[in-house]
Amino acid sequence: MRRPIVAGNWKMNKTTEQARLLVADLLPGLQAVTSVERVLCPPATSLMGLKAMLTGTEIGLGAQNLHWEASGAFTGELSPAMVKEFCQYVLIGHSERRQYFSETDATVNKKVKAALAIGLVPIVCVGETLAENEANRTSEVLIRQIMEGLKDVPADQAGAIVIAYEPVWAIGTGRASSGVQANVVVADIIRPALIALFGKEITQGTRVQYGGSVTAANAAEFFCQPDIDGALVGGASLKPTEFIKIVEAAGQ
Numbered sequence: 079m080r081r082p083i084v085a086g087n088w089k090m091n092k093t094t095e096q097a098r099l100l101v102a103d104l105l106p107g108l109q110a111v112t113s114v115e116r117v118l119c120p121p122a123t124s125l126m127g128l129k130a131m132l133t134g135t136e137i138g139l140g141a142q143n144l145h146w147e148a149s150g151a152f153t154g155e156l157s158p159a160m161v162k163e164f165c166q167y168v169l170i171g172h173s174e175r176r177q178y179f180s181e182t183d184a185t186v187n188k189k190v191k192a193a194l195a196i197g198l199v200p201i202v203c204v205g206e207t208l209a210e211n212e213a214n215r216t217s218e219v220l221i222r223q224i225m226e227g228l229k230d231v232p233a234d235q236a237g238a239i240v241i242a243y244e245p246v247w248a249i250g251t252g253r254a255s256s257g258v259q260a261n262v263v264v265a266d267i268i269r270p271a272l273i274a275l276f277g278k279e280i281t282q283g284t285r286v287q288y289g290g291s292v293t294a295a296n297a298a299e300f301f302c303q304p305d306i307d308g309a310l311v312g313g314a315s316l317k318p319t320e321f322i323k324i325v326e327a328a329g330q
């Protein structure tokens with residue numbers, strides 16, 4: 079049995095004070111759902127303050143990005159050790175990073191290895207764009223993102239990886255995939271690619287989240303699918319009642 083994992087990706091939202099208020103609203107509801115692994119990914123400026131607030135809870139913290147080098151002349155970047163000071167998780171290769179910040183499968187690969195080496199759980203985002211979907215290239219794109227993004231990851235570390243399947247056309251559009259459709263992609267494309275890389279045994283334990291316009295209204299449709307083990311939630315993770323309901327749905 080894979081433990082469901084629901085992560086909130088706050089993206090570039092919330093000052094430190096706003097973040098503190100949001101977490102205060104979220105905490106009681108989130109703490110009640112112990113069967114689900116719960117993760118918040120705020121902007122980096124809030125990581126220190128929220129770590130203090132979340133100490134003693136089982137709610138994890140994730141960064142939205144990291145650099146693969148240990149230190150040096152990389153203006154604006156955070157090293158794995160800097161992220162590890164506050165976080166247990168890190169988002170890697172989100173489609174917005176790929177689209178607006180030129181991240182590639184090769185940089186995703188370096189980041190995944192650096193995260194694993196320091197003991198962070200990488201939440202590796204993959205997904206096809208609308209154009210790729212309409213050109214029937216979903217399978218080719220996802221296989222490439224997984225094979226290249228997770229290339230040469232040591233087998234003894236691969237079990238920690240979480241995959242987020244986020245069709246780019248579903249992110250922030252209000253146009254989610256259907257549960258059945260997302261499950262087909264995970265079962266027929268993503269898991270076979272993971273098996274090719276890491277073998278059946280490790281892949282059986284690998285959690286794959288769905289992401290893209292997840293709401294309290296549609297969350298259960300994803301969580302009842304056999305190959306989907308949680309969600310990566312953007313917009314709805316900024317609304318306390320909504321996000322708590324999504325986490326509760328994952329626990330049912």
Ligand code: PGA
Binds near residue numbers: 248310312
């Ligand atoms: P959304 O974003 O839930 O707002 O569609 C999901 C994501 O980008 O992780």
